[in-house]
Each structure stands twice: as structure tokens, then as C-alpha cells.
Amino acid sequence: MGKRSKKVAKGRRAGRRRGSNSGSGGNRPPQFRPTVCYNHRFRFESGANAGLYQITRKQLLNLLLVATSNTTTVRVFEAVRLKRVMMWTNPVALGSPPVNIAVEWLGENSPSVFVADSSMGVLPARISTSPPANSSNRWWSMSGNLESDVLFNLTVVANTVIDILVEVRQVENETPTAGDTPAGATLGQLYGGYLDGLTSGSLSPVGYTAVP
Numbered sequence: 759m760g761k762r763s764k765k766v767a768k769g770r771r772a773g774r775r776r777g778s779n780s781g782s783g784g785n786r787p788p789q790f791r792p793t794v795c796y797n798h799r800f801r802f803e804s805g806a807n808a809g810l811y812q813i814t815r816k817q818l819l820n821l822l823l824v825a826t827s828n829t830t831t832v833r834v835f836e837a838v839r840l841k842r843v844m845m846w847t848n849p850v851a852l853g854s855p856p857v858n859i860a861v862e863w864l865g866e867n868s869p870s871v872f873v874a875d876s877s878m879g880v881l882p883a884r885i886s887t888s889p890p891a892n893s894s895n896r897w898w899s900m901s902g903n904l905e906s907d908v909l910f911n912l913t914v915v916a917n918t919v920i921d922i923l924v925e926v927r928q929v930e931n932e933t934p935t936a937g938d939t940p941a942g943a944t945l946g947q948l949y950g951g952y953l954d955g956l957t958s959g960s961l962s963p964v965g966y967t968a969v970p
Contacts, residue, residue, distance in 0.1 A: 794928040797841070800963065802953045804918040807960035811912045813953060815899035818909070818924065819935075820951040823969060825943035831969065832934035834948075835926040837900045840889055840909060842923040847883040847915055859883045860913040866904065868893035874913075901935040912953075912961075920953060920961060940970045 800821050818838045823831040845859050860874035871890050877883035889895030895909050912920065938956040943949065950966025952959045962968055 793930050795926065797923070797925050800922045800924065800950070800953075801965060802920040802922070802961045802963055804914040804916065804920070804961055806916045808915045808918075809913075809960070811914070811954040811958065811961060812908045813910050813912060814905065814955075815903075815907050815909060816905035817951065817953060817955045818899055818922070819901060819905065820937045820955070821922070821924075821953070821963075822966070823937040823949045823951055825940065825945055825947045825949060827945060828943055829939060829941065831937040831940060831943065831949065833901065833929070833937045835928045836930075836932055836935065837898050837927040839898045839925045840895060840922070841925060842886065842888045842921075843910065843912075844887075844921040844923070845883070845885045845912070845914070846919045847877045848917055849880050849882045850877050852879055857883065857915045858913065859885060859915060859918060860911075861885055861887050862911040862913075863887075863890055863893070863895055864908050864910055865889075865893055865895040866907050868895050877915075914961070919964075922953065938969050942970050 818840065819833055819835070821838070822834040824834060825831050843861050845861070847857060847859055850857055856876040856878045858874060858876050860872060863871040868890055873885055873887045875883040875885050894907070899905070914920065938951060940949070940956070947967065949969045950963030951969055952963065953961035956969050
């Protein structure tokens with residue numbers, strides 16, 4: 759095939775691609791998915807609240823809420839998938855005993871996997887861990903479905919910073935699900951839920967007004 763024939767064939771292939779449904783130049787609009795989906799990082803602080811905290815699917819679903827009255831909220835998203843947990847502590851004074859933080863992966867259909875680190879001297883403790891491969895901790899959490907399932911335990915010390923990386927799906931055509939029951943919320947206000955739940959209220963959201 760000569761050079762001119764190759765150019766003609768190449769041009770025809772490019773024309774077919776431009777006319778396909780996948781591009782903006784097709785004979786009809788491309789497929790469209792109206793569901794709002796995105797990855798997000800939520801941050802929390804333990805303050806002076808050292809201890810062990812159980813994190814459930816319900817608590818992840820309640821991480822972002824909108825007040826519908828002074829005493830009611832609804833969830834912003836109906837499904838959430840946990841991707842990673844990260845934690846940091848302050849370094850301890852030289853010569854002081856180390857402080858320890860930990861994540862223990864649990865889940866209904868998951869092996870128990872314990873991940874820990876210690877803060878010593880000028881080095882802070884740091885943890886970055888994902889749910890065990892092929893475990894139920896990687897499943898989507900959805901409103902009304904196994905909400906009481908404990909996904910992991912957190913062992914934190916004072917002033918621990920905790921990041922939760924998730925993928926979420928926002929409410930589309932579903933009826934919004936009720937979230938935490940606040941006391942004295944402002945109608946229409948966006949609130950961040952406590953990582954350990956409103957009843958415990960020890961792991962406070964950063965960057966959002968906490969549910970009152």
C-alpha cells in the first residue's frame with residue numbers, strides 16, 4: 759500500500775472514531791451516570807480521649823449528615839467503601855516510655871489482622887493500612903445492611919490524628935436515611951459525624967462542624 763493509500767485509510771479510521779457514541783461528536787450524547795460518586799478523606803482527632811474504639815459500618819455511613827430539623831439528620835451518602843486507615847501521634851519526650859497505636863481489622867467475614875506502631879523519642883508513631891485482601895471489610899457498606907458489623911478497632915493515645923479514606927455514593931433516587939439524632943442542630947446545616955459515633959463522641963471530625 760502506498761503512502762497516499764495509508765493516509766486515506768488512517769483518515770477513515772479517525773473519522774469512524776470521531777463519529778462513535780463514545781465521543782462528543784457522535785450522532786447522540788454519550789452514556790451518562792447521574793449518580794454522584796467520589797473518593798474522600800475524612801480526618802479526626804482523639805483529643806485527650808485515649809482508648810480503644812470499635813468502628814462499625816453505621817458510623818462510616820454517618821460521617822456526613824444534613825440537619826432536617828433541630829433533632830433529626832439524614833445521611834449525605836447511602837453507600838461507602840473503606841479503602842485505607844491512617845494514624846499519626848506526637849513524638850514523646852526523650853527518655854519517656856513509648857506510646858502505642860493500633861488498627862485491628864475484624865469484620866464478619868475477615869481474618870483478624872493487627873497492625874501497630876510505637877512512638878519513641880523524636881519519631882512519631884504512624885500507621886497506614888488497608889483492609890485485608892478479599893475480606894468483608896472491602897465490601898460496600900449500605901444503609902440498612904449489616905450496619906452493626908464492626909469493621910475494625912482503633913487503639914489511640916491523646917492527640918492522635920486519624921484519616922479515613924473512602925469511596926462514596928451519594929443519595930440519588932432513594933429516600934434519604936436518618937442519621938444521628940442531634941440536640942439543637944440548625945436546619946439545613948452540614949455536619950460531620952464522630953468516627954466512633956455520636957453516643958461515644960470521642961474521635962472528633964476535622965474540617966466539619968461536629969454533630970451537636
